[in-house]
Amino acid sequence: MEDERIAVVTGGNKGIGKEICRQLAGKGTRVIMTARDKTRGEAAGAELEKTGVSVIFHQLDVTDAASIAGLAAFVEKEFGRLDILINNAAIRIDQGMTGENVPIETLREMMEANTYGPLMVCQGLIPLLKKSASGRIVNVSSGMASLASMSGGSPAYRITKTALNAVTGILADELKGSGITVNSVHPGWVRTDMGGKNAAKSVEEGADTPVWLATQPGGGPTGGFYRDREPMPW
Numbered sequence: 711m712e713d714e715r716i717a718v719v720t721g722g723n724k725g726i727g728k729e730i731c732r733q734l735a736g737k738g739t740r741v742i743m744t745a746r747d748k749t750r751g752e753a754a755g756a757e758l759e760k761t762g763v764s765v766i767f768h769q770l771d772v773t774d775a776a777s778i779a780g781l782a783a784f785v786e787k788e789f790g791r792l793d794i795l796i797n798n799a800a801i802r803i804d805q806g807m808t809g810e811n812v813p814i815e816t817l818r819e820m821m822e823a824n825t826y827g828p829l830m831v832c833q834g835l836i837p838l839l840k841k842s843a844s845g846r847i848v849n850v851s852s853g854m855a856s857l858a859s860m861s862g863g864s865p866a867y868r869i870t871k872t873a874l875n876a877v878t879g880i881l882a883d884e885l886k887g888s889g890i891t892v893n894s895v896h897p898g899w900v901r902t903d904m905g906g907k908n909a910a911k912s913v914e915e916g917a918d919t920p921v922w923l924a925t926q927p928g929g930g931p932t933g934g935f936y937r938d939r940e941p942m943p944w
């Protein structure tokens with residue numbers, strides 16, 4: 711009997727990820743907040759605790775296969791299944807660069823964190839999501855990934871998030887019939903360390919569509935790209 715939903719959120723120690731943890735926990739979901747740095751992650755968990763929101767912390771560096779295996783073993787042992795995976799963690803270290811001058815090392819580092827990492831986390835946790843009656847994978851992408859409106863600037867970030875959208879489409883198709891839905895979401899331009907203080911949206915607004923997708927009942931949509939709870943062009 712699945713009376714409580716179990717969720718893993720990556721990059722949960724700050725920004726949109728921390729707010730996703732807060733909103734999911736507020737809906738009665740058992741949230742495993744993960745962060746690559748144990749001290750930062752535990753501090754974020756303690757801050758939420760002070761506001762009456764309880765989460766479980768587990769270390770996870772999405773670029774580290776051993777770290778992913780450790781998390782999967784923990785979830786298996788504690789809960790025997792997983793209902794929700796939100797791939798939120800990402801880096802953006804190519805501001806001011808262009809397609810003409812971005813160092814390939816920068817692109818490689820961002821592919822590891824923003825594309826290969828989420829794919830490896832999916833690979834590690836899909837066996838546990840298959841044990842859920844209705845598994846949900848939400849990949850936090852970006853409007854900058856949209857091929858329909860592709861433009862210059864932040865080349866590595868755009869490439870890594872466009873490739874993440876491909877991961878969404880591939881897994882959504884492959885997992886049809888498993889009960890697991892897979893979607894991408896653009897959270898909007900959000901006031902975080904990544905988005906900056908002039909961004910249009912609060913973290914509460916940025917977390918809204920990821921949480922909405924993660925908590926869709928029944929079949930729910932799959933293989934889509936969403937912003938503000940509406941489909942957007944790939």
Ligand SMILES: NC(=O)c1ccc[n+]([C@@H]2O[C@H](COP(=O)([O-])OP(=O)(O)OC[C@H]3O[C@@H](n4cnc5c(N)ncnc54)[C@H](OP(=O)(O)O)[C@@H]3O)[C@@H](O)[C@H]2O)c1
Nearest residue numbers: 721725726746771772798799800852899900902903904905
């Ligand atoms: N903010 C925006 O305007 C905006 C717009 C579109 C899309 N997004 C997307 O929304 C998501 C959240 O962004 P944000 O604005 O909240 O960014 P943020 O404040 O910079 O937070 C990013 C999070 O990802 C974590 N992270 C980075 N690399 C990691 C790794 N290898 N393993 C585990 N965690 C890692 C960071 O951990 P540390 O604290 O250890 O660095 C941090 O917790 C990202 O996917 C981003 O691309 C944001």
